[in-house]
Amino acid sequence: MVQMNRGIVVDTSSSPHSLLRPVPISSSRIDDEFWTPRRRALREAGLPSQFEMCEATGRIDNFRRLSTGKNDPFQGRVYNDSDVYKLLEAASHALAEQHDQDLAATTDGVIEAIAGAQRPDGYVHSYFSLEHEHQRYSDLTTQHELYCAGHLIQAGIAHRRATGSGSRLFGVARRFADHICDTFGPDAREGVDGHEEIELALAELYRETGERNYLDQSIYFLQARGREPSLMPAVPGAYERSYYQDHLPVTDQTEVVGHAVRATYLATGMMDAALEAHRPDMARAATNLWESAFERKAYITGGLGARYEGESFGDDYELPNETAYAETCAAIGGVFWSWRMLCRTGDAKYADAIETALYNGVLSGVSLDGTKYFYVNPLTSRGGYERADWFDCACCPPNIARLLMSLPGYFYSTSEDSLWVHLYAAGGVRASLPDGRAIEVEVETRYPWDGDIRLKIVEAPVSEIALRVRIPGWCDRATVTVNGRGAQPDAAPGTYLEVKRRWNQGDVVSLSLPMPVRKLSSHPQVTTNQGRIALARGPLIYCVEAVDHASIDLLETALSRLDEFDMRHDRDLLGGVTILRTIGERLPKPFDERSQIRAVASNRNDEVDKLPITAIPYYAWGNRGVGAMQVWIPAI
Numbered sequence: 284m285v286q287m288n289r290g291i292v293v294d295t296s297s298s299p300h301s302l303l304r305p306v307p308i309s310s311s312r313i314d315d316e317f318w319t320p321r322r323r324a325l326r327e328a329g330l331p332s333q334f335e336m337c338e339a340t341g342r343i344d345n346f347r348r349l350s351t352g353k354n355d356p357f358q359g360r361v362y363n364d365s366d367v368y369k370l371l372e373a374a375s376h377a378l379a380e381q382h383d384q385d386l387a388a389t390t391d392g393v394i395e396a397i398a399g400a401q402r403p404d405g406y407v408h409s410y411f412s413l414e415h416e417h418q419r420y421s422d423l424t425t426q427h428e429l430y431c432a433g434h435l436i437q438a439g440i441a442h443r444r445a446t447g448s449g450s451r452l453f454g455v456a457r458r459f460a461d462h463i464c465d466t467f468g469p470d471a472r473e474g475v476d477g478h479e480e481i482e483l484a485l486a487e488l489y490r491e492t493g494e495r496n497y498l499d500q501s502i503y504f505l506q507a508r509g510r511e512p513s514l515m516p517a518v519p520g521a522y523e524r525s526y527y528q529d530h531l532p533v534t535d536q537t538e539v540v541g542h543a544v545r546a547t548y549l550a551t552g553m554m555d556a557a558l559e560a561h562r563p564d565m566a567r568a569a570t571n572l573w574e575s576a577f578e579r580k581a582y583i584t585g586g587l588g589a590r591y592e593g594e595s596f597g598d599d600y601e602l603p604n605e606t607a608y609a610e611t612c613a614a615i616g617g618v619f620w621s622w623r624m625l626c627r628t629g630d631a632k633y634a635d636a637i638e639t640a641l642y643n644g645v646l647s648g649v650s651l652d653g654t655k656y657f658y659v660n661p662l663t664s665r666g667g668y669e670r671a672d673w674f675d676c677a678c679c680p681p682n683i684a685r686l687l688m689s690l691p692g693y694f695y696s697t698s699e700d701s702l703w704v705h706l707y708a709a710g711g712v713r714a715s716l717p718d719g720r721a722i723e724v725e726v727e728t729r730y731p732w733d734g735d736i737r738l739k740i741v742e743a744p745v746s747e748i749a750l751r752v753r754i755p756g757w758c759d760r761a762t763v764t765v766n767g768r769g770a771q772p773d774a775a776p777g778t779y780l781e782v783k784r785r786w787n788q789g790d791v792v793s794l795s796l797p798m799p800v801r802k803l804s805s806h807p808q809v810t811t812n813q814g815r816i817a818l819a820r821g822p823l824i825y826c827v828e829a830v831d832h833a834s835i836d837l838l839e840t841a842l843s844r845l846d847e848f849d850m851r852h853d854r855d856l857l858g859g860v861t862i863l864r865t866i867g868e869r870l871p872k873p874f875d876e877r878s879q880i881r882a883v884a885s886n887r888n889d890e891v892d893k894l895p896i897t898a899i900p901y902y903a904w905g906n907r908g909v910g911a912m913q914v915w916i917p918a919i
């Protein structure tokens with residue numbers, strides 16, 4: 284049974300500077316052929332396997348050693364608690380959408396261990412207790428203590444929003460938050476964590492409780508970065524200050540730098556301050572940073588972070604394909620950040636960024652069966668790279684789980700007199716506007732395989748309501764009609780089209796978003812992509828994979844800029860995908876096979892070797908064994 288109004292991801296219902304209000308996870312239904320099977324796989328296979336991995340690697344025993352008093356040694360990395368918290372958050376979002384006795388029981392068992400590990404003063408960290416208690420808060424720069432706390436707080440809030448006010452996890456989280464508020468601040472101990480996360484967690488705790496001190500504490504931590512002298516001591520093993528975004532006060536930062544996941548979480552926290560407090564300086568800085576990240580430093584897949592070194596952003600247009608880092612968590616952090624930008628402005632470019640990441644650089648992070656994960660998401664592979672069940676540093680698997688379990692919460696919003704439709708999937712929504720008026724809409728579509736979308740009004744008030752439907756930035760020549768009439772002339776790409784009227788039950792708004800194959804080229808400063816094109820259709824970025832090209836070396840093939848593509852939907856391939864096919868050609872090799880170089884002929888050799896080329900969606904690569912893959916393909 285679906286429980287109504289459960290599970291809000293970012294509760295901007297009362298945020299003074301948010302245009303958009305949230306629609307709970309349980310009120311937005313995704314029932315389609317794209318997201319439903321992969322979300323089910325993650326829920327039914329992924330979450331149980333992640334709980335098993337947390338058990339097998341001692342992550343939950345780390346809490347039990349405190350709750351049972353057994354005094355066993357701590358296992359694994361110092362920040363492993365955070366993986367358990369993120370997994371509990373994912374499970375809570377899943378429970379908000381649909382109750383599940385087994386999942387609830389598993390969740391409760393882990394919560395019991397965490398509750399038992401809480402120290403009398405409210406502190407929770409399975410490493411910095413018992414034998415390491417004297418090191419508590421001794422190295423915030425590298426030890427992730429407040430980062431872990433932030434994930435506990437987010438998990439507690441999600442659990443309370445899913446299960447009600449009696450949530451034990453929320454009680455634990457709040458006591459720890461109170462301890463942190465008592466411990467850190469201008470009149471207490473000065474300090475800030477090297478890995479941002481506590482900032483956004485405390486802002487959400489403010490939203491959940493209405494208690495202003497949590498928001499003030501969040502803003503304190505934001506402003507504790509970039510001080511002179513730094514509040515982050517240069518302990519052994521520490522990186523330079525920009526790695527932690529500590530090189531300048533956050534409101535003075537204009538270029539996104541350093542560790543990519545941290546940078547996205549920081550900007551997300553800055554946007555929370557902008558949404559909740561009167562902080563236009565935070566909004567302005569987060570906007571500048573967003574433009575730096577998404578207009579000059581993002582992969583076509585929504586991947587963020589070009590460099591392995593420091594898991595970091597590179598320079599502008601530094602976007603190598605083979606050595607792309609593009610951590611799954613950074614693409615996810617980009618979604619959290621863009622969502623808050625969207626809430627504040629209603630600008631469709633932020634929804635475009637969310638869509639690009641979700642269908643490409645986030646989704647590539649998980650296998651089709653929901654149990655294997657990429658940490659790094661390259662855009663070229665020579666082969667030999669595959670998803671893993673788990674990682675020693677396992678931030679990505681539970682992060683993708685918590686995002687995809689909360690996915691329905693990102694499809695719709697409300698504002699004063701409007702229902703906003705950001706993303707498209709078959710299903711529907713029942714939303715209450717801020718003034719209490721309810722509207723229910725059913726959505727029929729085969730998106731992203733087909734751009735025809737029907738929004739049918741199931742219930743609406745007798746007064747006027749606007750439907751604001753997103754025309755994706757990739758879509759030229761969109762048309763929108765109401766009950767088959769009145770094509771809207773202003774369905775411009777990258778906008779929300781407003782259709783305002785008194786709705787009758789059965790009214791249908793139809794969108795037609797044409798999805799031809801798009802051939803894309805990069806900014807010329809992206810030197811690795813010069814002379815190359817990428818293929819896209821609708822929101823999906825495509826790639827070519829060796830398994831579809833058995834007789835040729837994938838990295839030695841080229842496409843013609845002019846060739847047409849044949850499209851075919853194959854229900855049996857990769858869970859059902861639309862594939863693109865064309866004829867490419869083999870690139871010439873050196874005449875001397877011992878040489879790496881070749882003299883260019885003054886006239887083009889007419890006897891080129893023609894080859895059939897098949898492209899599949901990027902998110903689906905690596906699900907048929909190990910082999911080469913390429914997104915940006917040489918074009919001739």
Ligand SMILES: [Zn+2]
Binds near residue numbers: 612658678
């Ligand atoms: Zn990660």
